[in-house]
Amino acid sequence: MKKIALISDNHSYIGNEVTEHLRDVDEIWHAGDIGDLNSIDEIRKLAEFRAVYGNIDDQSVKELFPLNQIFVCEGLKIFMTHIGGYPGKYTKRVSDIISQEKPNIYICGHSHICKVMPDKNNNLLHMNPGAYGHHGFHKMRTILKFDIEKSKVTNLRAVELGLRGFIDK
Numbered sequence: 248m249k250k251i252a253l254i255s256d257n258h259s260y261i262g263n264e265v266t267e268h269l270r271d272v273d274e275i276w277h278a279g280d281i282g283d284l285n286s287i288d289e290i291r292k293l294a295e296f297r298a299v300y301g302n303i304d305d306q307s308v309k310e311l312f313p314l315n316q317i318f319v320c321e322g323l324k325i326f327m328t329h330i331g332g333y334p335g336k337y338t339k340r341v342s343d344i345i346s347q348e349k350p351n352i353y354i355c356g357h358s359h360i361c362k363v364m365p366d367k368n369n370n371l372l373h374m375n376p377g378a379y380g381h382h383g384f385h386k387m388r389t390i391l392k393f394d395i396e397k398s399k400v401t402n403l404r405a406v407e408l409g410l411r412g413f414i415d416k
Contacts, residue, residue, distance in 0.1 A: 255356030256378030278356030279329030322398035
């Protein structure tokens with residue numbers, strides 16, 4: 248069994264409060280829009296870390312992380328990219344990769360909307376953790392946590408981190 252945290256769209260926000268929710272996981276997956284690499288320094292030390300770059304990421308992020316990640320975790324094939332759409336509304340690039348790779352789980356970020364839904368046409372689970380940063384139009388900052396055990400996603404939950412927007416102290 249692996250305990251997974253799925254995060255995205257921090258847009259250079261360090262997010263010490265998010266770190267507390269990542270201490271009990273085996274792997275952390277980041278679906279892009281990291282921004283400043285220093286913003287993920289501490290997170291990368293907590294567990295095995297996988298990431299893709301997003302549309303705001305510069306060359307320093309692109310040198311470390313690819314556009315797509317395709318890997319197997321506990322018997323499930325995972326496809327992760329930053330921009331790709333939702334079931335029935337995938338971009339052509341993502342649709343082609345899904346057709347070719349046949350993942351069990353498709354992960355994207357970008358929309359800042361936390362959403363998990365089945366794609367019955369492609370026999371996969373679509374996951375978007377929303378955004379844990381403060382830039383964007385979302386109201387609530389979110390991440391997803393779940394377990395993968397015996398080729399099944401279990402114990403799936405959204406973690407709300409508070410409202411978007413900085414509070415001066």
